[in-house]
Amino acid sequence: MIRILIWFSLLLHGSCLFASDLEVGRGKGFSTLQSAVDKAKPGDRILVYPGTYEAINLKIEKPLTIEGKDWPVLDAKGKDDGIAILCSDVTVKGLVIKNTNRGSLKDYAGIRVFKASNIVISGNQLINAFFGIYLSDARNVHVTNNKLKGEAPDQSSSGNGIHLWQCANSVITGNHITGHRDGIYFEFARHGFIEKNVSEKNHRYGLHFMFSDSNIFHNNQFVKNGTGVAVMYSTQIQMLHNDFAENWGGSAYGILLKDIKDSHIRGNRFEKNTTAMYVEGSSRVKVDSNRFVSNGWAVKLLASCQQDTFTCNNFIANTFDISTNGTLYMNYFQQNYWEKYDGYDLNRDRNGDVPHRPVSLYSLMVEKMPFMIFLLRSFIIDLLDTSERNVPSLIPENIVDVTPRMKELELND
Amino acid sequence: MIEIDSLCKTFGKLPVLRNLSATLPAGRATAVIGHNGSGKTTLIKCILGMVIPDSGSIKIDDQEIRNQWEYRNRIGYMPQIGRYPDNMRINQVLGMMKDIRGRFQPGLDEELVHKYALGELGKKSMRTLSGGTRQKVSAALAFMFSPDILILDEPTAGLDPVASEILKDKITESKKAGRTILITSHIMSEVEELADDILYLHNGTVGFYKSIAALKEETGEEKISKALATLLK
Amino acid sequence: MLKITKYVVYDILRSKVLILYTAFLGIASMALFNLETDPAKAIISLLSIVMIILPLVSIVFSTTYFYNAYEFMELLVSQPLQRRTIILAQYMGIGLCLVLAYVIGVGIPMLLFAPGEVSVILLFAGIMLTLSFTAFAFLASVLTRDKARGIGVSLLLWFYLAILYDAILIGILYAFNDYPLEKVVIGLAACNPIDLARIMVLLKLDISALMGYTGAVFQEIFGNGLGIAMGFVVLTLWVLLPLWLSVRIFRRKNI
Numbered sequence: 001m002i003r004i005l006i007w008f009s010l011l012l013h014g015s016c017l018f019a020s021d022l023e024v025g026r027g028k029g030f031s032t033l034q035s036a037v038d039k040a041k042p043g044d045r046i047l048v049y050p051g052t053y054e055a056i057n058l059k060i061e062k063p064l065t066i067e068g069k070d071w072p073v074l075d076a077k078g079k080d081d082g083i084a085i086l087c088s089d090v091t092v093k094g095l096v097i098k099n100t101n102r103g104s105l106k107d108y109a110g111i112r113v114f115k116a117s118n119i120v121i122s123g124n125q126l127i128n129a130f131f132g133i134y135l136s137d138a139r140n141v142h143v144t145n146n147k148l149k150g151e152a153p154d155q156s157s158s159g160n161g162i163h164l165w166q167c168a169n170s171v172i173t174g175n176h177i178t179g180h181r182d183g184i185y186f187e188f189a190r191h192g193f194i195e196k197n198v199s200e201k202n203h204r205y206g207l208h209f210m211f212s213d214s215n216i217f218h219n220n221q222f223v224k225n226g227t228g229v230a231v232m233y234s235t236q237i238q239m240l241h242n243d244f245a246e247n248w249g250g251s252a253y254g255i256l257l258k259d260i261k262d263s264h265i266r267g268n269r270f271e272k273n274t275t276a277m278y279v280e281g282s283s284r285v286k287v288d289s290n291r292f293v294s295n296g297w298a299v300k301l302l303a304s305c306q307q308d309t310f311t312c313n314n315f316i317a318n319t320f321d322i323s324t325n326g327t328l329y330m331n332y333f334q335q336n337y338w339e340k341y342d343g344y345d346l347n348r349d350r351n352g353d354v355p356h357r358p359v360s361l362y363s364l365m366v367e368k369m370p371f372m373i374f375l376l377r378s379f380i381i382d383l384l385d386t387s388e389r390n391v392p393s394l395i396p397e398n399i400v401d402v403t404p405r406m407k408e409l410e411l412n413d
Numbered sequence: 414m415i416e417i418d419s420l421c422k423t424f425g426k427l428p429v430l431r432n433l434s435a436t437l438p439a440g441r442a443t444a445v446i447g448h449n450g451s452g453k454t455t456l457i458k459c460i461l462g463m464v465i466p467d468s469g470s471i472k473i474d475d476q477e478i479r480n481q482w483e484y485r486n487r488i489g490y491m492p493q494i495g496r497y498p499d500n501m502r503i504n505q506v507l508g509m510m511k512d513i514r515g516r517f518q519p520g521l522d523e524e525l526v527h528k529y530a531l532g533e534l535g536k537k538s539m540r541t542l543s544g545g546t547r548q549k550v551s552a553a554l555a556f557m558f559s560p561d562i563l564i565l566d567e568p569t570a571g572l573d574p575v576a577s578e579i580l581k582d583k584i585t586e587s588k589k590a591g592r593t594i595l596i597t598s599h600i601m602s603e604v605e606e607l608a609d610d611i612l613y614l615h616n617g618t619v620g621f622y623k624s625i626a627a628l629k630e631e632t633g634e635e636k637i638s639k640a641l642a643t644l645l646k
Numbered sequence: 647m648l649k650i651t652k653y654v655v656y657d658i659l660r661s662k663v664l665i666l667y668t669a670f671l672g673i674a675s676m677a678l679f680n681l682e683t684d685p686a687k688a689i690i691s692l693l694s695i696v697m698i699i700l701p702l703v704s705i706v707f708s709t710t711y712f713y714n715a716y717e718f719m720e721l722l723v724s725q726p727l728q729r730r731t732i733i734l735a736q737y738m739g740i741g742l743c744l745v746l747a748y749v750i751g752v753g754i755p756m757l758l759f760a761p762g763e764v765s766v767i768l769l770f771a772g773i774m775l776t777l778s779f780t781a782f783a784f785l786a787s788v789l790t791r792d793k794a795r796g797i798g799v800s801l802l803l804w805f806y807l808a809i810l811y812d813a814i815l816i817g818i819l820y821a822f823n824d825y826p827l828e829k830v831v832i833g834l835a836a837c838n839p840i841d842l843a844r845i846m847v848l849l850k851l852d853i854s855a856l857m858g859y860t861g862a863v864f865q866e867i868f869g870n871g872l873g874i875a876m877g878f879v880v881l882t883l884w885v886l887l888p889l890w891l892s893v894r895i896f897r898r899k900n901i
Contacts, residue, residue, distance in 0.1 A: 274856060294684070294686075296856040297856075317684060317687055319856060365816075368823070369819060369820070369823055371819065371827050371828055371831050372816070372819060373856055374831055374832075374835060374841075374845055375812055375815065375816065375841075376848060376856070377690065377693060377694065377697075377844060377848065378697075378812045378841070378844065379694070379697065379698050379808060379809055379812070380809055380812040380813045380816070381812070382694070383809075424900070458900070458901070461723070461724045462723070462724075463720065463723050463724060463900070463901040464900040464901065465898060465900060482726055482727060482728045482729075483726055484726075485724065485725060485726035485727075486726040488724075490724045492720070492721070492724070494717075495717075495721070496717030496718065496720070496721070497717070497718060497721065498653070498657045498715065498718050499657075499714075500656075500657045500660040500661065501653065501656070501657060505653070505656070509649070509650075509653050510725070512649045513649060513650070513722075513725055513726075513727065514725060514726060
């Protein structure tokens with residue numbers, strides 16, 4: 001009994017009651033971060049004052065809070081990881097972490113979290129890190145308001161910004177990621193909540209995730225990434241009110257969906273992407289209330305998709321609204337606004353009286369023979385498309401919106 | 414002096430000029446006459462360089478005209494029907510021709526402009542003009558640059574008698590000044606009045622080429638129309 | 647030569663057709679820019695006008711004018727002027743007027759409402775097309791003396807280049823679908839001034855990204871300053887070639 005009491009009091013001592021602040025900086029208690037970490041007791045807070053400190057694979061193996069004041073710099077000097085968090089209940093705040101090693105043997109990271117839970121990584125800057133924040137086998141990690149700036153020149157020499165492997169209940173919010181390979185990468189990560197991040201100008205995907213079920217993406221911006229956003233082999237994904245913009249180039253997508261099931265894509269804005277949404281092998285995906293504006297292809301829906309529904313979306317000023325590579329079955333289009341629709345509404349129910357067929361003959365031709373694109377906006381093409389739309393013979397009969405809206409839908413963001 | 418030597422021209426399969434040779438001397442007026450389709454207009458157009466002959470040559474004062482254009486400075490041409498840009502006014506047309514040719518000519522002969530009172534009509538656009546007034550413009554233009562050679566295609570057709578007289582006087586005067594004059598006309602009295610020689614074309618070649626005096630003498634007729642009739646029997 | 651051009655311009659500027667044409671272009675472009683919220687979309691609509699209407703009006707107007715001015719040309723031919731001077735002066739006059747109509751009707755609104763690289767390229771492409779189809783009109787006109795036939799030839803030329811050519815291309819591409827045709831397609835596009843002009847404008851509208859590999863090839867060729875210059879050189883050839891042919895024919899023509 002006494003033994004237990006002593007242990008208990010020790011625990012209290014260590015974790016809260018007698019937790020103390022250790023100061024690192026010129027003229028402070030510690031001149032190196034390493035020495036402070038070594039000395040610190042579990043639950044202590046380490047305050048790091050401005051200056052440049054070496055942080056080469058700095059291991060955190062007890063519950064600590066490390067907090068930077070006015071941006072102290074932790075430099076890994078290109079040798080290894082920056083900070084490695086190897087136990088639970090660690091908070092890292094306000095640090096600038098720089099110059100990790102890079103290479104193909106190991107995924108060097110600015111902040112690594114391994115087999116830990118209840119971690120907070122907040123308000124840090126990661127500059128010229130190979131991988132930025134690397135979470136593996138972690139639970140309940142909050143990654144918030146960090147700025148990640150990769151400086152590798154191309155895809156092959158860069159690592160991911162925020163990388164999750166086998167994680168659950170992660171919260172990724174308010175981060176800004178640029179210059180990495182993938183901005184945010186999820187693999188086997190479940191029940192994540194990803195909100196208000198800006199992932200732009202990354203070399204490959206702004207967001208990339210695979211085998212990661214039940215995640216929610218809300219209010220993020222994925223702009224000008226090499227190939228947009230790729231979401232693969234996952235179920236129960238909610239993608240709400242995100243911005244997919246200016247992913248422009250030979251093989252750039254706003255969002256690429258491959259083998260996605262039972263997911264919901266709502267209220268997003270897709271603007272100026274080469275292909276706003278590419279859907280392959282996906283089923284029971286609900287796509288509603290999105291805006292597709294000024295894209296090359298708004299939706300490429302491959303014949304391997306089933307039971308996807310597109311309702312109440314706006315399709316405006318896209319070169320092609322819907323394109324497909326074969327015969328589509330059991331995919332539904334309802335109550336969308338198609339700017340290209342030229343029907344009428346005599347009964348004034350706000351839906352056009354004539355069905356709209358969003359796949360144009362020309363888009364089929366281009367799908368089969370890509371070089372046909374050079375006839376884009378040629379008079380003969382307009383002529384063919386118009387006549388085909390009025391008297392369909394080659395375009396698929398079953399891709400049809402029987403209740404096309406007459407006016408653009410007001411979509412609340 | 415215009416020397417025409419073995420001139421041939423075929424339009425499609427239709428021969429229009431067949432080996433036509435003639436020499437038109439300076440200081441004389443030669444009337445080119447003949448049936449419709451005998452080659453009169455084609456001959457004129459060849460001299461003007463508007464039609465390019467298949468073979469043969471035309472020399473003006475010993476100079477071959479093929480592929481040349483400067484020689485036309487010495488020619489005044491009055492077409493059968495003068496057509497001008499519809500939207501232009503008379504004085505603009507006159508001004509334009511002065512623009513084009515004026516720089517080669519120091520003095521302008523604007524006698525006809527004055528006599529036909531074209532200056533007063535100057536503001537009228539070409540579209541509104543009667544055929545007669547257009548002819549006056551053509552005549553005025555033909556003489557304006559005091560050319561050595563005058564080519565007049567049915568000059569008095571469409572002109573009122575007063576205007577005709579003015580033109581005829583001008584032609585006679587030019588002849589006296591030693592110019593080479595070529596006229597086509599269907600009006601024999603006019604030919605008689607103006608021409609010294611007659612070049613009669615028949616099927617694209619020279620039927621005869623004689624002075625009027627010789628013609629009358631040969632046939633013993635007083636009137637040229639009669640003389641012709643006799644000759645062509 | 648400029649003297650004659652001056653009178654031709656003077657003559658055409660008074661014709662109602664040219665004023666109507668300018669007004670039509672002006673109204674169309676103003677309407678497009680005011681109705682479309684996105685200037686890029688207005689430019690795309692203008693592109694269609696430039697690719698279809700512009701060549702049509704240029705070729706028909708020029709042919710008609712050529713025949714209507716035939717007597718005037720007769721008059722000029724009998725004057726101390728070179729044939730080449732006469733036809734080039736006429737060409738410059740008509741071309742200048744049509745270009746003027748286009749610049750006023752489309753160019754100025756476009757540069758006002760959507761200033762930028764695309765507008766500049768579309769402006770120049772339109773000017774080149776106008777000049778090219780005016781040259782085609784001259785070629786049709788010197789080929790035949792008959793006005794109706796001349797206008798017929800012009801319309802056929804327009805129909806061929808603006809519509810039929812692309813239709814035939816679709817057929818050919820369809821038939822030889824299995825071969826790598828990207829480079830061939832560029833060659834074929836250069837063989838039609840309308841296609842060439844359209845592609846040059848579209849590449850600036852960033853459509854290149856839609857073109858996948860073809861786009862990459864196009865972009866490689868036309869994407870940089872040199873490529874655009876090359877494109878305009880080829881367009882210039884499409885002005886000079888028919889013009890040179892018509893001068894050649896006109897010099898030997900019996901008026």
